[in-house]
Amino acid sequence: MLKKLIALGLIAIVLCIGAYVYVTHQVANYIAQPLKLEHPQLFTVKQGTSLNRVLAQLESENLIARQMYAKLLRFQYSNLTQIKAGTYQLTPEMDLQNALTIFISGKEHQFAITFVEGSQFKEWRMALKSAEHLKHVTDDMSEQQIAEALNIDKSVLEGLFLAETYHYTLGTSDLDILKRAHAKLTSVLDKAWETKKPDLPLKTPYEALILASIIEKETAVESERSRVASVFTNRLKRHMRLQTDPTVIYGMGDAYDGNIRKQDLRKPTPYNTYVINGLPPTPIAMPGSASIQAALNPEQSHYLYFVASGNGGHVFSKTLAEHNRAVRAYLKVLRSQR
Template identity: 60%
Template structure:
């Protein structure tokens, strides 16, 4: 009798162990199944959402196959239970375990917004409006209200934001990014101001930004920036007007149709440097770090003029006569290119 009981006990124990082993293998297989996706997808875990509801949601979308043993997951794999709220990127071929591990770590998907050097604030607003999963906190605010909210110290934000790539997670706001962009610009401007040349015709860091924005719009060639800066600095030191087309274009605003006409050069606006003396009242674009550094450390030269070379760069001149010859040469190249 005792032997029978022992045999029954051993059988039951063996059966139990076999069932436990089978259940573990089933759960393991459930966790190791690859996500059935054809492309990357975003999944959002809302606050208060449980592991069970997250799994059910993925099963419903056909990303994973259900398994009746999945209810044992919290008991057998407690390390994947406490998922955090957030938006996560799920990639094809990732296992369910990898996805849950990411959710437990709270490593949310990073969206990115890239602003190019020389862009204007109105373009930033357009990009914000089109950015996925970004809270539109400034959509109904005026530029002056936004400037006050980020502590810019000026009503216009042109030039006061550093153009680069900014990363954000779902639920962050455009105001968050603007604060970071202004802080980054201030940091770079302060750094450059500390190493500026002496005897520059720039009394404040803001004036340096204005000049840097003009340099940014005049050339995309890095090697030319300090030379173009020298032209503007030389003209300012001599009391000559800057006479730079990008400022005219900025002053025309929405009326600019792609061409600058002779009358535009003589039409007074606060930004028309063919009419006004000195710098315009604000920057005309978002300058990059290189243009800021060029404005504060220009090349030592006697150049007072420059014009497009027709080959992508510029020709620099010390006198008006030299400049006029360079202009005529450029016009000849332009006419020749139109014939072909």
């Protein structure tokens, strides 16, 4: 009788071990299953969602196969139970364990919006309005209302944001992006102001920002920025008008059709530097950090003029006679290209 009991006990132990191995194997197969995806897909885990609820959500969205042992996953893989709320990107090469690892990491998918150096605030508003997965709170706000919401003491926001790429997660607002961009601009401008050259004809960081925006619109050639800055600095020191076309264009607004005529150069606007003395009242675009640095650390030169070379750069001149020759050469290049 005792032998039978021992035999039955051994059989029970073997069966239990076999059952444990089988279930463990099934759970391992379950967590190793590839996601049913052909393209990347966003997956949102709501606040307070448990592991079992996440698994049920994945099954209901047909991203994984159902299995009766799914609820045992939390016991075999207890390290995967601390699910964090957020929006994550799932990709075709992932399996279930990869997905759960991302969910516990809390590393939400980052979206991106890029603002080009030299762009204007009206273009930023259009880009923000069309950006997916952003919370659009500024669509019906005026520029003044946006300034107040950002605690900016300017009624015109042109130039007050640093142009670069900003990453954000689902639920971020367009106002949040603008706040970050303004903070970055302020940081870059303040640091550059601290290291500016002495005796610049610029009284405030805001004036430096205005000049930087003009430099940004005048040249896209990195090596020319500080030289262009020197031309404007030299002209300001001599109380010469800046006479820069981008300010004229900005002052024309929607009336600009791609051409500047003589009458446009003569027409008074607050931004027409062929008519006004000194700098315009506000920046004319969003400058990058390189143009800000150039405005505050211009090249040491005696140049007072520059004109396009027709080959992508500019020709710089110290006298009006030299400049007129450079202009004639440029016009000749243009005629040859027709």
